[in-house]
Amino acid sequence: MSLENSQFNVSAKSFDAEVNVPSSKSYANRAIILAALSKDAITIENLPLSHDVTNLLNVLREVGLRIVEVENGIIIENSFPECERPSSEKIKIYPGDGGTTTRFLIPFLAMGKNSYQIEPEGRMRERPVADLLEVLAELGASINQCDTWLTIRGPLSFQTNKLKADASKTTQHATALALCLAFQNIEVQPVDMKYSKSYWDMTMSLIQDFKKGQKKFYVPVDFSSMSYVLALGADRGKVLVKNCVDIDTFQSDSIFVEVLKNMGYSVTLSDKGLEVKSSEKEITPINLDCSNCPDLVPTLAFTCSRIDGESKLSNLSVLKYKESDRLLEVQKLLDLYSIENTYNEKEDVLHIKGSKKRIDKAKEIYPPDDHRIVMVSYLFLRAHGGGVLNSIHSVSKSFGNFFEVVEENE
Ligand SMILES: O=C(O)C1=C[C@@H](OP(=O)(O)O)[C@@H](O)[C@H](O)C1
Numbered sequence: 001m002s003l004e005n006s007q008f009n010v011s012a013k014s015f016d017a018e019v020n021v022p023s024s025k026s027y028a029n030r031a032i033i034l035a036a037l038s039k040d041a042i043t044i045e046n047l048p049l050s051h052d053v054t055n056l057l058n059v060l061r062e063v064g065l066r067i068v069e070v071e072n073g074i075i076i077e078n079s080f081p082e083c084e085r086p087s088s089e090k091i092k093i094y095p096g097d098g099g100t101t102t103r104f105l106i107p108f109l110a111m112g113k114n115s116y117q118i119e120p121e122g123r124m125r126e127r128p129v130a131d132l133l134e135v136l137a138e139l140g141a142s143i144n145q146c147d148t149w150l151t152i153r154g155p156l157s158f159q160t161n162k163l164k165a166d167a168s169k170t171t172q173h174a175t176a177l178a179l180c181l182a183f184q185n186i187e188v189q190p191v192d193m194k195y196s197k198s199y200w201d202m203t204m205s206l207i208q209d210f211k212k213g214q215k216k217f218y219v220p221v222d223f224s225s226m227s228y229v230l231a232l233g234a235d236r237g238k239v240l241v242k243n244c245v246d247i248d249t250f251q252s253d254s255i256f257v258e259v260l261k262n263m264g265y266s267v268t269l270s271d272k273g274l275e276v277k278s279s280e281k282e283i284t285p286i287n288l289d290c291s292n293c294p295d296l297v298p299t300l301a302f303t304c305s306r307i308d309g310e311s312k313l314s315n316l317s318v319l320k321y322k323e324s325d326r327l328l329e330v331q332k333l334l335d336l337y338s339i340e341n342t343y344n345e346k347e348d349v350l351h352i353k354g355s356k357k358r359i360d361k362a363k364e365i366y367p368p369d370d371h372r373i374v375m376v377s378y379l380f381l382r383a384h385g386g387g388v389l390n391s392i393h394s395v396s397k398s399f400g401n402f403f404e405v406v407e408e409n410e
Protein backbone atom coordinates (compact mmCIF):
# COMPACT_ATOMS: atom_id res chain seq x y z
CA MET A 1 0.00 0.00 0.00
CA SER A 2 1.52 3.36 -1.03
CA LEU A 3 1.09 5.97 1.68
CA GLU A 4 2.59 8.92 -0.22
CA ASN A 5 0.25 11.97 -0.33
CA SER A 6 -2.71 9.83 0.54
CA GLN A 7 -5.58 9.90 2.94
CA PHE A 8 -7.23 7.08 4.78
CA ASN A 9 -10.97 6.61 5.33
CA VAL A 10 -11.39 5.39 8.87
CA SER A 11 -14.62 3.65 9.80
CA ALA A 12 -15.89 3.44 13.36
CA LYS A 13 -15.93 -0.35 13.52
CA SER A 14 -15.10 -2.73 16.36
CA PHE A 15 -11.78 -4.59 16.54
CA ASP A 16 -11.27 -8.32 17.12
CA ALA A 17 -7.91 -9.30 15.70
CA GLU A 18 -4.81 -11.46 15.96
CA VAL A 19 -1.85 -9.39 14.79
CA ASN A 20 1.92 -9.08 14.67
CA VAL A 21 3.52 -5.70 15.29
CA PRO A 22 6.96 -4.44 14.15
CA SER A 23 10.14 -4.84 16.14
CA SER A 24 11.90 -2.02 18.01
CA LYS A 25 13.59 0.73 15.97
CA SER A 26 15.40 1.91 19.12
CA TYR A 27 16.98 -1.51 19.63
CA ALA A 28 17.65 -1.99 15.90
CA ASN A 29 19.42 1.36 15.41
CA ARG A 30 21.62 0.80 18.46
CA ALA A 31 22.59 -2.69 17.31
CA ILE A 32 23.30 -1.42 13.78
CA ILE A 33 25.64 1.35 14.98
CA LEU A 34 27.53 -1.04 17.26
CA ALA A 35 27.73 -3.65 14.50
CA ALA A 36 29.09 -1.05 12.06
CA LEU A 37 31.87 -0.16 14.51
CA SER A 38 32.64 -3.74 15.51
CA LYS A 39 35.57 -5.49 13.80
CA ASP A 40 33.56 -8.73 13.78
CA ALA A 41 30.82 -9.61 11.30
CA ILE A 42 27.53 -9.10 13.17
CA THR A 43 24.12 -10.55 12.31
CA ILE A 44 20.97 -8.64 13.19
CA GLU A 45 17.66 -10.44 12.75
CA ASN A 46 14.04 -9.31 12.78
CA LEU A 47 14.55 -5.70 11.68
CA PRO A 48 11.42 -3.51 11.84
CA LEU A 49 9.43 -1.95 9.00
CA SER A 50 10.76 1.49 9.86
CA HIS A 51 12.19 4.30 7.76
CA ASP A 52 14.44 5.32 10.67
CA VAL A 53 16.14 1.95 10.29
CA THR A 54 16.25 1.81 6.48
CA ASN A 55 17.60 5.38 6.39
CA LEU A 56 20.40 4.43 8.78
CA LEU A 57 21.31 1.35 6.73
CA ASN A 58 21.33 3.40 3.50
CA VAL A 59 23.72 5.97 5.01
CA LEU A 60 26.02 3.23 6.28
CA ARG A 61 26.14 1.62 2.81
CA GLU A 62 26.94 5.06 1.41
CA VAL A 63 29.98 5.43 3.69
CA GLY A 64 31.41 2.04 2.81
CA LEU A 65 29.78 -0.53 5.07
CA ARG A 66 29.16 -3.93 3.46
CA ILE A 67 25.70 -4.96 4.58
CA VAL A 68 24.44 -8.27 3.28
CA GLU A 69 20.78 -9.27 3.35
CA VAL A 70 20.20 -12.75 4.76
CA GLU A 71 17.06 -14.65 5.65
CA ASN A 72 15.23 -12.60 8.28
CA GLY A 73 17.99 -10.01 8.66
CA ILE A 74 21.36 -8.57 7.74
CA ILE A 75 25.05 -9.18 8.33
CA ILE A 76 27.30 -6.14 8.69
CA GLU A 77 30.60 -7.54 7.52
CA ASN A 78 33.20 -4.75 7.71
CA SER A 79 33.62 -1.78 10.05
CA PHE A 80 33.83 2.01 10.19
CA PRO A 81 36.06 4.03 9.96
CA GLU A 82 38.31 1.41 8.27
CA CYS A 83 35.81 1.13 5.39
CA GLU A 84 35.85 4.88 4.74
CA ARG A 85 36.97 5.79 1.18
CA PRO A 86 39.08 8.99 1.37
CA SER A 87 37.31 11.88 -0.35
CA SER A 88 38.32 15.49 -0.93
CA GLU A 89 34.63 16.38 -1.52
CA LYS A 90 32.00 16.76 1.19
CA ILE A 91 29.83 13.66 1.34
CA LYS A 92 26.10 14.32 1.59
CA ILE A 93 24.25 12.31 4.19
CA TYR A 94 20.44 11.96 4.30
CA PRO A 95 19.30 10.53 7.65
CA GLY A 96 15.58 11.39 7.25
CA ASP A 97 13.72 12.79 10.26
CA GLY A 98 14.75 10.25 12.90
CA GLY A 99 16.15 11.41 16.23
CA THR A 100 18.14 8.22 16.80
CA THR A 101 19.18 7.99 13.14
CA THR A 102 20.46 11.56 12.93
CA ARG A 103 21.93 11.86 16.42
CA PHE A 104 23.66 8.46 16.30
CA LEU A 105 25.18 9.29 12.91
CA ILE A 106 26.74 12.58 14.07
CA PRO A 107 29.43 11.11 16.38
CA PHE A 108 29.62 7.99 14.20
CA LEU A 109 30.70 10.00 11.15
CA ALA A 110 33.07 12.07 13.30
CA MET A 111 34.99 8.83 13.97
CA GLY A 112 36.14 9.02 10.33
CA LYS A 113 38.32 11.49 8.45
CA ASN A 114 36.07 12.70 5.62
CA SER A 115 33.86 15.76 5.75
CA TYR A 116 30.16 14.89 5.95
CA GLN A 117 27.30 17.23 5.16
CA ILE A 118 24.30 16.00 7.13
CA GLU A 119 20.86 16.95 5.81
CA PRO A 120 18.01 15.73 8.00
CA GLU A 121 14.35 16.26 7.13
CA GLY A 122 11.39 17.95 8.77
CA ARG A 123 11.39 18.77 12.43
CA MET A 124 14.71 17.02 13.05
CA ARG A 125 16.35 20.17 11.75
CA GLU A 126 15.00 22.03 14.82
CA ARG A 127 15.18 19.34 17.51
CA PRO A 128 17.97 19.69 20.12
CA VAL A 129 21.45 18.73 19.01
CA ALA A 130 23.69 21.55 20.34
CA ASP A 131 24.79 19.67 23.49
CA LEU A 132 26.01 16.78 21.37
CA LEU A 133 27.91 19.05 18.99
CA GLU A 134 29.56 20.78 21.93
CA VAL A 135 31.01 17.51 23.24
CA LEU A 136 32.23 16.54 19.77
CA ALA A 137 33.85 19.94 19.23
CA GLU A 138 35.75 19.46 22.51
CA LEU A 139 36.96 16.11 21.18
CA GLY A 140 38.38 17.82 18.10
CA ALA A 141 35.60 17.48 15.51
CA SER A 142 35.28 20.36 13.12
CA ILE A 143 31.61 21.35 12.92
CA ASN A 144 30.04 24.01 10.74
CA GLN A 145 26.42 25.05 10.53
CA CYS A 146 25.40 25.45 6.87
CA ASP A 147 22.21 26.15 4.85
CA THR A 148 21.44 22.48 4.65
CA TRP A 149 22.10 21.96 8.41
CA LEU A 150 25.67 21.07 9.33
CA THR A 151 28.94 19.58 8.22
CA ILE A 152 31.15 17.52 10.49
CA ARG A 153 34.68 16.27 10.09
CA GLY A 154 36.65 14.06 12.45
CA PRO A 155 38.67 12.37 13.57
CA LEU A 156 38.16 12.62 17.32
CA SER A 157 40.95 12.50 19.88
CA PHE A 158 40.62 11.54 23.50
CA GLN A 159 42.47 12.92 26.51
CA THR A 160 40.17 11.27 29.01
CA ASN A 161 38.27 8.01 29.43
CA LYS A 162 35.18 9.71 30.91
CA LEU A 163 32.77 12.08 29.16
CA LYS A 164 29.69 13.90 30.38
CA ALA A 165 26.64 14.44 28.15
CA ASP A 166 23.69 16.66 28.97
CA ALA A 167 20.53 14.54 29.03
CA SER A 168 18.01 17.14 30.16
CA LYS A 169 16.26 17.42 26.77
CA THR A 170 17.09 14.02 25.27
CA THR A 171 18.99 10.89 26.27
CA GLN A 172 19.95 10.32 22.64
CA HIS A 173 23.10 12.47 22.89
CA ALA A 174 24.49 10.35 25.71
CA THR A 175 23.39 7.19 23.89
CA ALA A 176 24.97 8.34 20.61
CA LEU A 177 28.30 9.04 22.32
CA ALA A 178 28.24 5.83 24.37
CA LEU A 179 27.54 3.69 21.28
CA CYS A 180 30.16 5.38 19.11
CA LEU A 181 32.84 5.31 21.81
CA ALA A 182 32.00 1.84 23.14
CA PHE A 183 35.02 0.18 21.54
CA GLN A 184 37.35 3.02 22.68
CA ASN A 185 36.43 2.12 26.28
CA ILE A 186 35.25 5.63 27.05
CA GLU A 187 32.61 5.89 29.74
CA VAL A 188 29.79 8.32 29.04
CA GLN A 189 27.86 9.80 31.96
CA PRO A 190 24.43 11.31 31.25
CA VAL A 191 23.91 14.50 33.27
CA ASP A 192 20.50 15.74 34.45
CA MET A 193 18.63 12.76 32.98
CA LYS A 194 14.99 13.59 33.76
CA TYR A 195 13.31 11.56 31.02
CA SER A 196 13.62 8.33 29.04
CA LYS A 197 15.99 6.59 31.46
CA SER A 198 15.08 3.10 30.20
CA TYR A 199 16.40 4.02 26.75
CA TRP A 200 19.76 4.75 28.36
CA ASP A 201 19.58 1.38 30.16
CA MET A 202 18.89 -0.28 26.79
CA THR A 203 22.04 1.37 25.42
CA MET A 204 24.18 0.11 28.30
CA SER A 205 22.77 -3.40 28.06
CA LEU A 206 23.45 -3.67 24.31
CA ILE A 207 26.99 -2.33 24.69
CA GLN A 208 27.63 -4.98 27.32
CA ASP A 209 26.32 -7.72 24.99
CA PHE A 210 28.68 -6.56 22.24
CA LYS A 211 31.60 -6.38 24.64
CA LYS A 212 30.90 -9.93 25.81
CA GLY A 213 31.42 -11.02 22.20
CA GLN A 214 27.81 -11.63 21.15
CA LYS A 215 27.66 -11.73 17.35
CA LYS A 216 24.00 -12.33 16.64
CA PHE A 217 21.15 -10.05 17.73
CA TYR A 218 17.40 -10.50 17.45
CA VAL A 219 15.38 -7.28 17.55
CA PRO A 220 12.53 -7.59 20.06
CA VAL A 221 8.93 -6.57 19.40
CA ASP A 222 8.29 -2.83 19.76
CA PHE A 223 6.09 -1.84 22.70
CA SER A 224 5.60 1.73 21.43
CA SER A 225 4.05 0.47 18.17
CA MET A 226 2.14 -2.17 20.09
CA SER A 227 0.47 0.47 22.28
CA TYR A 228 -1.86 1.53 19.41
CA VAL A 229 -3.25 -1.94 18.83
CA LEU A 230 -3.55 -2.62 22.57
CA ALA A 231 -5.45 0.66 23.04
CA LEU A 232 -7.72 -0.26 20.13
CA GLY A 233 -8.34 -3.74 21.59
CA ALA A 234 -9.13 -2.29 25.01
CA ASP A 235 -11.52 0.29 23.55
CA ARG A 236 -13.17 -1.54 20.65
CA GLY A 237 -13.14 -5.29 21.37
CA LYS A 238 -10.06 -7.43 21.69
CA VAL A 239 -6.62 -8.07 20.28
CA LEU A 240 -4.02 -10.79 20.47
CA VAL A 241 -0.49 -9.62 19.68
CA LYS A 242 1.01 -12.94 18.58
CA ASN A 243 4.64 -11.83 18.51
CA CYS A 244 4.65 -10.54 22.09
CA VAL A 245 5.39 -13.35 24.53
CA ASP A 246 7.22 -11.42 27.22
CA ILE A 247 7.70 -7.93 28.54
CA ASP A 248 10.88 -6.06 27.60
CA THR A 249 11.57 -3.76 30.55
CA PHE A 250 14.30 -1.92 28.61
CA GLN A 251 11.44 -0.54 26.55
CA SER A 252 9.79 2.02 28.80
CA ASP A 253 6.55 1.88 26.81
CA SER A 254 6.02 -1.71 27.93
CA ILE A 255 4.55 -0.11 31.08
CA PHE A 256 1.33 0.25 29.07
CA VAL A 257 0.57 -3.45 29.66
CA GLU A 258 0.63 -2.91 33.43
CA VAL A 259 -1.33 0.34 33.11
CA LEU A 260 -4.15 -1.38 31.15
CA LYS A 261 -4.28 -4.19 33.70
CA ASN A 262 -4.41 -1.75 36.63
CA MET A 263 -7.16 0.23 34.92
CA GLY A 264 -9.29 -2.94 34.88
CA TYR A 265 -8.97 -4.22 31.29
CA SER A 266 -8.50 -7.92 30.74
CA VAL A 267 -4.80 -8.53 30.00
CA THR A 268 -3.29 -12.00 29.50
CA LEU A 269 0.28 -12.82 28.59
CA SER A 270 0.95 -16.41 27.49
CA ASP A 271 3.01 -18.32 24.94
CA LYS A 272 0.21 -17.53 22.43
CA GLY A 273 0.90 -13.80 22.80
CA LEU A 274 -0.43 -10.79 24.64
CA GLU A 275 -4.21 -10.46 24.71
CA VAL A 276 -6.08 -7.31 25.73
CA LYS A 277 -9.89 -7.15 25.88
CA SER A 278 -12.50 -4.54 26.64
CA SER A 279 -14.08 -5.08 30.01
CA GLU A 280 -17.60 -4.83 31.41
CA LYS A 281 -16.04 -3.87 34.74
CA GLU A 282 -15.63 -0.27 35.77
CA ILE A 283 -12.38 1.10 34.39
CA THR A 284 -10.36 3.33 36.69
CA PRO A 285 -8.64 6.55 35.64
CA ILE A 286 -4.87 6.84 36.07
CA ASN A 287 -2.32 9.14 37.65
CA LEU A 288 0.93 8.43 35.85
CA ASP A 289 4.43 9.90 35.85
CA CYS A 290 5.31 9.77 32.14
CA SER A 291 8.94 10.90 32.42
CA ASN A 292 10.23 7.47 31.45
CA CYS A 293 7.74 6.85 28.63
CA PRO A 294 7.26 10.08 26.62
CA ASP A 295 6.36 8.25 23.39
CA LEU A 296 3.43 6.58 25.13
CA VAL A 297 1.69 9.85 26.07
CA PRO A 298 -0.49 10.20 22.93
CA THR A 299 -1.78 6.62 23.38
CA LEU A 300 -2.30 7.16 27.11
CA ALA A 301 -4.23 10.36 26.43
CA PHE A 302 -6.50 8.47 24.02
CA THR A 303 -7.08 5.66 26.53
CA CYS A 304 -7.85 8.15 29.33
CA SER A 305 -10.22 10.04 27.05
CA ARG A 306 -12.31 6.88 26.50
CA ILE A 307 -13.24 6.22 30.14
CA ASP A 308 -15.33 8.06 32.69
CA GLY A 309 -13.33 10.01 35.25
CA GLU A 310 -10.31 12.25 35.54
CA SER A 311 -6.79 11.00 34.74
CA LYS A 312 -3.53 12.84 35.29
CA LEU A 313 -0.43 12.48 33.12
CA SER A 314 2.65 14.24 34.49
CA ASN A 315 6.17 15.20 33.37
CA LEU A 316 5.31 15.97 29.78
CA SER A 317 7.46 19.01 29.01
CA VAL A 318 9.90 16.89 26.95
CA LEU A 319 7.11 16.24 24.41
CA LYS A 320 7.84 19.56 22.72
CA TYR A 321 11.19 18.16 21.50
CA LYS A 322 9.67 15.30 19.51
CA GLU A 323 8.59 15.10 15.84
CA SER A 324 5.89 17.67 16.68
CA ASP A 325 4.95 19.45 19.87
CA ARG A 326 3.07 16.38 21.00
CA LEU A 327 1.46 17.93 24.06
CA LEU A 328 -0.12 20.60 21.88
CA GLU A 329 -1.21 18.03 19.28
CA VAL A 330 -2.72 15.73 21.90
CA GLN A 331 -4.67 18.65 23.37
CA LYS A 332 -5.93 19.55 19.89
CA LEU A 333 -7.30 16.03 19.47
CA LEU A 334 -8.95 16.08 22.90
CA ASP A 335 -10.52 19.45 22.06
CA LEU A 336 -11.71 18.17 18.67
CA TYR A 337 -13.71 15.50 20.48
CA SER A 338 -14.84 17.89 23.25
CA ILE A 339 -12.95 16.00 25.94
CA GLU A 340 -12.31 18.28 28.87
CA ASN A 341 -8.58 18.74 29.40
CA THR A 342 -6.27 21.24 31.09
CA TYR A 343 -2.51 21.45 31.21
CA ASN A 344 -0.96 22.92 34.34
CA GLU A 345 2.39 24.18 33.08
CA LYS A 346 3.87 24.85 36.52
CA GLU A 347 3.14 21.32 37.71
CA ASP A 348 3.67 19.87 34.21
CA VAL A 349 0.47 17.84 34.48
CA LEU A 350 -2.23 17.19 31.89
CA HIS A 351 -5.69 16.55 33.38
CA ILE A 352 -8.05 14.60 31.13
CA LYS A 353 -11.71 14.24 32.04
CA GLY A 354 -12.68 11.31 29.86
CA SER A 355 -16.07 10.01 28.87
CA LYS A 356 -17.33 6.69 27.48
CA LYS A 357 -19.67 8.59 25.20
CA ARG A 358 -19.01 8.30 21.46
CA ILE A 359 -19.30 11.18 19.06
CA ASP A 360 -20.94 9.80 15.95
CA LYS A 361 -20.04 12.59 13.57
CA ALA A 362 -17.35 11.85 10.98
CA LYS A 363 -14.41 14.25 11.09
CA GLU A 364 -11.36 15.00 8.97
CA ILE A 365 -8.00 15.24 10.77
CA TYR A 366 -4.86 16.90 9.38
CA PRO A 367 -2.12 15.77 11.76
CA PRO A 368 1.44 17.09 11.53
CA ASP A 369 4.12 14.90 9.96
CA ASP A 370 4.50 12.88 13.17
CA HIS A 371 3.89 9.13 13.12
CA ARG A 372 2.63 8.95 16.71
CA ILE A 373 0.13 11.77 16.24
CA VAL A 374 -1.10 10.18 12.99
CA MET A 375 -1.56 6.77 14.66
CA VAL A 376 -3.36 8.22 17.67
CA SER A 377 -5.56 10.35 15.37
CA TYR A 378 -6.59 7.08 13.72
CA LEU A 379 -7.61 5.76 17.16
CA PHE A 380 -9.74 8.83 17.88
CA LEU A 381 -11.46 8.59 14.49
CA ARG A 382 -12.18 4.90 14.88
CA ALA A 383 -13.46 5.32 18.44
CA HIS A 384 -15.90 8.03 17.40
CA GLY A 385 -17.73 8.46 14.09
CA GLY A 386 -14.84 7.60 11.74
CA GLY A 387 -13.70 10.06 9.08
CA VAL A 388 -10.70 10.99 6.98
CA LEU A 389 -7.10 10.87 8.14
CA ASN A 390 -4.35 12.83 6.37
CA SER A 391 -0.50 12.66 6.57
CA ILE A 392 -0.71 8.89 6.66
CA HIS A 393 2.77 8.43 5.10
CA SER A 394 4.25 9.44 8.51
CA VAL A 395 3.56 6.00 10.00
CA SER A 396 6.47 4.63 7.92
CA LYS A 397 8.87 6.07 10.49
CA SER A 398 8.13 3.29 12.98
CA PHE A 399 5.17 1.15 11.84
CA GLY A 400 5.24 0.73 8.05
CA ASN A 401 2.23 -1.62 7.92
CA PHE A 402 0.13 0.17 10.56
CA PHE A 403 -2.99 0.41 8.37
CA GLU A 404 -2.82 -3.24 7.28
CA VAL A 405 -2.53 -4.31 10.94
CA VAL A 406 -5.31 -2.16 12.41
CA GLU A 407 -7.60 -2.88 9.44
CA GLU A 408 -6.80 -6.63 9.78
CA ASN A 409 -5.53 -6.87 6.17
CA GLU A 410 -2.10 -8.21 7.12
O1 LIG B 1 16.96 6.35 22.43
C1 LIG B 1 15.90 6.06 21.88
O2 LIG B 1 15.80 5.09 21.13
C2 LIG B 1 14.73 6.94 22.14
C3 LIG B 1 14.71 7.77 23.23
C4 LIG B 1 13.58 8.67 23.54
O3 LIG B 1 13.94 9.98 23.19
P1 LIG B 1 14.54 11.06 24.22
O4 LIG B 1 15.74 10.50 24.86
O5 LIG B 1 14.84 12.19 23.28
O6 LIG B 1 13.45 11.38 25.21
C5 LIG B 1 12.33 8.28 22.75
O7 LIG B 1 11.39 9.34 22.83
C6 LIG B 1 12.66 8.00 21.29
O8 LIG B 1 11.51 7.64 20.58
C7 LIG B 1 13.61 6.85 21.18
Ligand SMILES: C=C(OP(=O)(O)O)C(=O)O
Residues within 6 Å of the ligand: 097, 098, 099, 100, 101, 295, 322, 323, 372, 398
Ligand atom coordinates in the same frame (compact mmCIF):
# COMPACT_ATOMS: atom_id res chain seq x y z
C1 LIG C 1 10.63 10.50 19.32
C2 LIG C 1 10.69 9.44 18.52
O1 LIG C 1 11.77 9.04 17.80
P1 LIG C 1 13.12 9.79 17.48
O2 LIG C 1 13.46 10.64 18.66
O3 LIG C 1 14.12 8.72 17.25
O4 LIG C 1 12.86 10.63 16.27
C3 LIG C 1 9.54 8.52 18.42
O5 LIG C 1 9.67 7.46 17.79
O6 LIG C 1 8.47 8.82 18.97
